[in-house]
Amino acid sequence: MQAQAGTTAAIAAAVFKGRADRAAPPTPARPAAASPFDALEQFGTRRAFRRGQEVYAAGDPADRCYRVLSGGVRAVGLDEEGRRHVAEFFLPGDLFGLEAADARHLSAEAVADTVLVWYPRRAVEAMAERHGALGRRLREVALQGLRRAHETMFLLGRKAAGERVAAFLLEMAERAPADPCRADGARVALPMTRADIADHLGLTIETVSRNMARLCRDGTIAATKRGVEIRDRRALRGFGAGTAKH
Amino acid sequence: MQAQAGTTAAIAAAVFKGRADRAAPPTPARPAAASPFDALEQFGTRRAFRRGQEVYAAGDPADRCYRVLSGGVRAVGLDEEGRRHVAEFFLPGDLFGLEAADARHLSAEAVADTVLVWYPRRAVEAMAERHGALGRRLREVALQGLRRAHETMFLLGRKAAGERVAAFLLEMAERAPADPCRADGARVALPMTRADIADHLGLTIETVSRNMARLCRDGTIAATKRGVEIRDRRALRGFGAGTAKH
DNA sequence: CGAGAGCTTGAATGGGCTCAAGATTTGTGG
DNA sequence: CCACAAATCTTGAGCCCATTCAAGCTCTCG
The missing domain is CATH 1.10.10.10 (Winged helix-like DNA-binding domain superfamily/Winged helix DNA-binding domain)
Incomplete structure (x- = not known):
C-alpha cells in the first residue's frame, strides 16, 4: 500500500529544504538554514497514492497544494474529443497544485506509487501574507513553472x-x-x-x-x-x- | 515618435485598475476601488517603443517589470539553429517581465508602436513584501500565465x-x-x-x-x-x- | 501460468512543410 | 502626392516525417 518508509523519510528530509539549494553542500543530519517552507510543515498531511490513482480532477475545488515526497505525478488535460496532453511531470521535491482560480484546470494522477504531502490553501495563503519570504518563494515556484512551460512550448512548436x-x-x-x-x-x-x-x-x-x-x-x-x-x-x-x- | 497622447491616456486610465475587474460596472470618472497595483504607480516610468523595437533581450538583467498601455509585445525565444518561437503576446493591460531568475530567458519586442510603463524590480518586491495583497496579486498573474501556457501547450501538442x-x-x-x-x-x-x-x-x-x-x-x-x-x-x-x- | 496492459516493429497514408512565384501592402524619398 | 523598393502576404505543386493501421512481442501481477 504505502511506499517503503525509510526511503520516503530520507527523501523528505532532503526535500523539505526546497529545490533551490541543491547546489549547497549537503548537511545530512539537520537542515542548515530555515527554509521558507518550514513554517508550513505543521499544516502538512501525508498521503500515499497508487499507480494511476487520481490526486484531483479538472473542475475540482483548488483548496490544497501538494509536494511530492516519492514517486511522481502527471498533470493531465483532456479535451471534448478525448485528446490528452500531459502538461507536466512532478517529481520528488516539486510543489504543485497552486492555482489562481478556485477550480482545477487540469487533473493530476500518480504515475507510480507515490507519497505526497498536502497543505490547505487557506493556511498557505495566510502564511504567505504574514511571511514575505514564503510569498516570494511561491511566486518563484510559479515563475519557474512558467519558464519551464516556455521551454516545453518551444519543444512542441519547433x-x-x-x-x-x-x-x-x-x-x-x-x-x-x-x-x-x-x-x-x-x-x-x-x-x-x-x-x-x-x-x-x-x-x-x-x-x-x-x-x-x-x-x-x-x-x-x-x-x-x-x-x-x-x-x-x-x-x-x-x-x-x-x-x-x- | 510617440503614440497619440489622447488615446494612450484614455487606455491607461482604464488599465491602471488591473484586468481582474473588467466585469465590474464601469466607473469612467475615477477608479472605484484601490487596486493592489496602485501602490506601485509612483514608481512607474513610461516609455514608447516603435514597431519591432526590442524591450529586452534574452540574457539581460531582469531588473524591471512592465505593463502594456497601448500596442502589443511579443515574448520571443530563439535557439542555436535560428528557430524562433513566440511564447506569448502581451496586450494592453497585461503585466509582463517578472522572472524567478536574475536574467531574462526570452526577449521581448514591440509588435506595433507601443507604450509601456516599467517598474523597478526592487520596488515591486519591496512593496510585495510589505503589502500582502500585491504579493498575492503577482502570484496570481504568474499562475494565470501558467494556466494560459498549459492551454498553448495543448494547442501545440495536440x-x-x-x-x-x-x-x-x-x-x-x-x-x-x-x-x-x-x-x-x-x-x-x-x-x-x-x-x-x-x-x-x-x-x-x-x-x-x-x-x-x-x-x-x-x-x-x-x-x-x-x-x-x-x-x-x-x-x-x-x-x-x-x-x-x- | 495465463491474461491484459504495455511496448516494439513494419508498411502505407496524409497533413503540413519546402520550394517557388506572384500579389499586395508598407515605407521612403523625391 | 506619387513612384519605387522592400517587406509582407497569398497561392500552387511536390515531398517527407510523423501518424495511422496492423501485428507480434514482453513484461507484470493475480
Missing part, C-alpha cells in the same frame, strides 16, 4: 520528434533527485508509461518507441528496468539536429 | 493547423480590450505579422495564410485592415474539428 525525445530524457536526467545508489547520474528513472511521454511530447507512442529504439541502436542510451542509462550525453544533445523544421 | 488558427483568433477576440469605437466585439485587431502568428502556433506563415484564406472563403471571418472580423463564432469554434490527430 522541434522534430527525435529532438523532443532526446530533450525529454535530458530533462529527466537533470531533474531526477540524485540516485541514492550508484549516483553516476547516468541512470534515469522513467516511472511514466510511453503513452504519458508521448502525450507530453505531442507525439504518438509509436514515434516515441521508434526514437528510443534508434538511440539504443546508436549506443547513445541503453534500456534499463523502468528507465534508461545515458551512455553518450553529447550525442543525446545533438540527436535529431538537422531533422529540424526550418 | 491540435491540427486549422484548429490552432481558429483558437488563436478566438483568444485574441476574447483578450482584446473592448474596442473603443464600434464595440460589437467581432472586430479583432492583429497587430502582429503572419510570421509572429506562425511562430506562436508552431506553423509556417504559408499554413497560417492558407487557413485564414479558407476561413474567409467559408464566410466565417472577413479580412480587415490589420485584423479580422469574426462573422460566425460558432463555425470558428468548430473549425478544423475532425482534422485532429488521434
